[in-house]
Amino acid sequence: MIYSIIVIKEVITMSGQEKVLEGLILELRRGTLVISVLSQLKKPHYGYSLSNKLKEEGLNIDQNTLYPLLRRLESQNLLDSNWVLEESRQRRYYVLSIFGKEILEKLTKEWNDMDSVMSRLLMEEEG
Amino acid sequence: MNLLDRYISAVGSKIWGKNRKDIESELRSILLDALDEKTESREATEEDVAELLRDFGHPSEVAGRYNLDKKYIIGPELYDLYMLIIKIVCIAVPIGLTIGILVDIMQSQQLIDNLFWEIFLIVPKCFSALVSAVGLITIIFGLIEKTAVIKQEDLSLTNKDWDPRKLPEAVREHDEVKRYSKIIGILWIVLVLIILNFFSDKIGVYYGSGTGRGWSFVPIFSQGVLSKFVPLWSISLVMKLVLNMVLIKEGRWKKKTRIYNILILIADVIIFAMLISTPDFININTVFLKNPSLEQELLPAINIFEKFFKLGLIFIFIPMFVEIGKEIAALIKHWRAD
Numbered sequence: 488m489i490y491s492i493i494v495i496k497e498v499i500t501m502s503g504q505e506k507v508l509e510g511l512i513l514e515l516r517r518g519t520l521v522i523s524v525l526s527q528l529k530k531p532h533y534g535y536s537l538s539n540k541l542k543e544e545g546l547n548i549d550q551n552t553l554y555p556l557l558r559r560l561e562s563q564n565l566l567d568s569n570w571v572l573e574e575s576r577q578r579r580y581y582v583l584s585i586f587g588k589e590i591l592e593k594l595t596k597e598w599n600d601m602d603s604v605m606s607r608l609l610m611e612e613e614g
Numbered sequence: 615m616n617l618l619d620r621y622i623s624a625v626g627s628k629i630w631g632k633n634r635k636d637i638e639s640e641l642r643s644i645l646l647d648a649l650d651e652k653t654e655s656r657e658a659t660e661e662d663v664a665e666l667l668r669d670f671g672h673p674s675e676v677a678g679r680y681n682l683d684k685k686y687i688i689g690p691e692l693y694d695l696y697m698l699i700i701k702i703v704c705i706a707v708p709i710g711l712t713i714g715i716l717v718d719i720m721q722s723q724q725l726i727d728n729l730f731w732e733i734f735l736i737v738p739k740c741f742s743a744l745v746s747a748v749g750l751i752t753i754i755f756g757l758i759e760k761t762a763v764i765k766q767e768d769l770s771l772t773n774k775d776w777d778p779r780k781l782p783e784a785v786r787e788h789d790e791v792k793r794y795s796k797i798i799g800i801l802w803i804v805l806v807l808i809i810l811n812f813f814s815d816k817i818g819v820y821y822g823s824g825t826g827r828g829w830s831f832v833p834i835f836s837q838g839v840l841s842k843f844v845p846l847w848s849i850s851l852v853m854k855l856v857l858n859m860v861l862i863k864e865g866r867w868k869k870k871t872r873i874y875n876i877l878i879l880i881a882d883v884i885i886f887a888m889l890i891s892t893p894d895f896i897n898i899n900t901v902f903l904k905n906p907s908l909e910q911e912l913l914p915a916i917n918i919f920e921k922f923f924k925l926g927l928i929f930i931f932i933p934m935f936v937e938i939g940k941e942i943a944a945l946i947k948h949w950r951a952d
Contacts, residue, residue: 533643533647534640534643534644534647535643535644535647535648535651536647550644550648550670551670551671551675551676551679552679554640554641554644554679554680555679555680558633558637558680570639576643576646576647577639577643578643578647579639579640579643
């Protein structure tokens with residue numbers, strides 16, 4: 488009886504820990520979404536093809552997050568978009584705007600700086 | 615495709631704004647691409663579409679992601695207090711109104727004759743009063759949200775020109791403003807403003823006449839005299855309302871707000887002194903002059919009133935002077951600290 492209580496308690500604690508971890512990973516990933524999307528829009532993509540491209544590269548973004556994000560980036564003038572009739576279907580293509588290219592450049596530099604700082608910090612931890 | 619149309623329409627109906635049609639078109643294109651990939655070259659069945667839509671998410675969730683500008687009447691800072699007050703109002707208004715209607719019924723033989731109908735009318739009257747009360751509270755909170763609550767973007771760290779040396783002094787304990795109490799204060803002021811301006815004739819003494827005719831009512835204040843003072847009181851209350859808004863926004867008492875408050879309090883004392891020094895501002899004598907036969911009937915009410923009136927005056931003036939004294943002391947403290 489006591490053993491089962493301990494097991495149940497451990498399972499509950501584990502699921503609590505998993506939830507915390509899940510939340511933190513989500514937060515970490517959220518911060519990288521914009522730069523990830525911008526990096527793939529040097530060439531035009533429509534929503535679905537971009538989603539597949541990111542998936543191929545190993546980044547699985549929820550579709551419900553990706554499409555509204557594209558619109559937000561467009562409203563911030565980081566992306567240009569236009570409708571194209573293709574295979575008898577209208578598709579909205581997105582591509583980096585001039586402003587978007589400048590921002591991506593700056594974000595990339597910021598990312599590289601962060602990457603080296605984080606690598607140093609994590610190395611110290613391991614050492 | 616019917617399912618797809620219904621889904622897109624359901625999402626669209628939850629999106630407010632000029633981009634709705636555009637979002638619907640894009641959503642259609644995305645879903646058709648996803649469906650193509652899912653079914654490869656075969657014809658899509660209704661089950662395929664249903665599964666795809668289930669995976670894509672509930673229309674409310676999808677629409678929620680597209681509604682990027684989170685604009686609200688009442689933001690997270692005020693939401694809990696707003697809900698608390700709404701709950702209190704939802705309980706207090708029907709109780710208060712029911713009591714008021716029952717008193718009315720007891721006062722009037724005509725209403726007693728239509729007792730069933732009058733009781734039946736309590737429900738729509740409560741509903742109407744609740745709608746008005748909730749609407750008014752929402753407007754007040756909306757105004758506080760719009761004018762007084764400091765938004766996150768105001769605290770943006772992107773402004774590099776700020777100078778830490780220009781930051782105001784840390785708030786001293788006695789200068790700290792309890793924002794929730796000021797919001798309650800605003801609601802209270804609005805309630806008093808409404809009563810003074812629209813229902814001042816209902817302020818009075820309700821008493822059992824002892825003649826088997828139920829309840830009688832004597833308005834306390836002479837309407838003629840009161841009507842001269844209501845504008846003055848209203849101005850004072852509106853000034854308090856503004857003060858509370860400023861305090862909510864600033865989160866602290868400053869010298870200016872202390873002085874402003876002292877002036878309002880002094881004005882209140884003057885208005886009140888003027889009111890009580892006006893002859894016949896109490897209604898009872900006027901009523902007797904008009905109808906001497908009422909004197910005997912109103913005797914119980916007069917006794918109650920006379921007994922408590924002078925005591926009441928002391929209880930009104932003393933807190934006013936105490937409040938002024940406290941404010942002056944706080945102002946002196948403020949000056950000394952500077």
